[in-house]
Amino acid sequence: MDDESPYSRWEQRTEIPLFLASLLFLAAYAARVLAASMPSFWKEVCLYTMIALWLLFAVDYVVRWRLIGGRFLRFARTHFLHTVVVILPLLRPLRIVPLYDVIQRRQGQPRLSLHARVIAYASLATLLLGFAGALAVYQQERGAPGATMRTFGDALWWASATLTTVGYGDITPVTTPGRVIATGMMAGGLALLGAVTGSFSSWLLQIFSRESDTKPPES
Incomplete structure (x- = not known):
C-alpha cells in the first residue's frame, strides 16, 4: 500500500504505541494469573486496564476498516491477523513484522x-x-x-x-x-x-x- 495513503500514515503513527499497549495488556494478564494473593483492588485495576486496552485495539481495527473501505467481511478475510488479535488480544505482540517495517521506514535501510x-x-x-x-x-x-x-x-x-x-x-x-x-x-x-x-x-x-x-x- 502507498506510504502516503491514509492507511499507511495511520499504521506508522499507531503501530509502535499499540505494540507497547499489547505488552502492557500481556503484563496485566500475567499479574492476574500469577499473583494469586494480589489484593482485589489491584486485580480490578488489571482487569479494567485489559478492558481499556482491548477497546483501544478494537478502535484501531475499526479505523483501519474505515480507511480501507469496502465490506466488513471482506476486510476481516483480507486482514486475518488483525481480526485474530482483536478476538485474542494476547496474540497482539506477535505483530512484530509490521512493527519492524514501521521502524525501518523511519531509520532507512534494514541493518x-x-x-x-x-x-x-x-x-x-x-x-x-x-x-x-x-x-x-x-x-x-x-x-x-x-x-x-x-x-x-x-x-x-x-x-x-x-x-x-x-x-x-x-x-x-x-x-x-x-x-x-x-x-x-x-x-x-x-x-x-x-x-x-x-x-x-x-x-x-x-x-x-x-x-x-x-x-x-x-x-
Whole structure:
C-alpha cells in the first residue's frame, strides 16, 4: 500500500504505541494469573486496564476498516491477523513484522539480512507465543481434577515442549479450553519452526552456492 495513503500514515503513527499497549495488556494478564494473593483492588485495576486496552485495539481495527473501505467481511478475510488479535488480544505482540517495517521506514535501510530478520522475527514471536500460551493454559489447568500442570514452571516447560514439537507428554492439558489453546500453539509452533528452518536452509544454500561460484576451476 502507498506510504502516503491514509492507511499507511495511520499504521506508522499507531503501530509502535499499540505494540507497547499489547505488552502492557500481556503484563496485566500475567499479574492476574500469577499473583494469586494480589489484593482485589489491584486485580480490578488489571482487569479494567485489559478492558481499556482491548477497546483501544478494537478502535484501531475499526479505523483501519474505515480507511480501507469496502465490506466488513471482506476486510476481516483480507486482514486475518488483525481480526485474530482483536478476538485474542494476547496474540497482539506477535505483530512484530509490521512493527519492524514501521521502524525501518523511519531509520532507512534494514541493518540485518533477510534471513537474519526472519530468524529474529520467528524467535521473538516464539518467546511471546510461548509465554502467552503458558499463561492461558495455566489459568485453565490449575486446580482442575487430574491436572498435571500444577505450577507456572510446569506451564512454561509444557509450552517449550509444545512449540518445539518435542511433546514429551509428561505434562498435558486435561481441560477442554486448555486443549484448544494447546492445538493453536501446536499450529503456531509448526509455522514458526518452519520459518526458521526454511530461512536457515536458504541461507546455507546461498553460502554454498557463493563458495562454489568463487572456487577456481580445477586444473
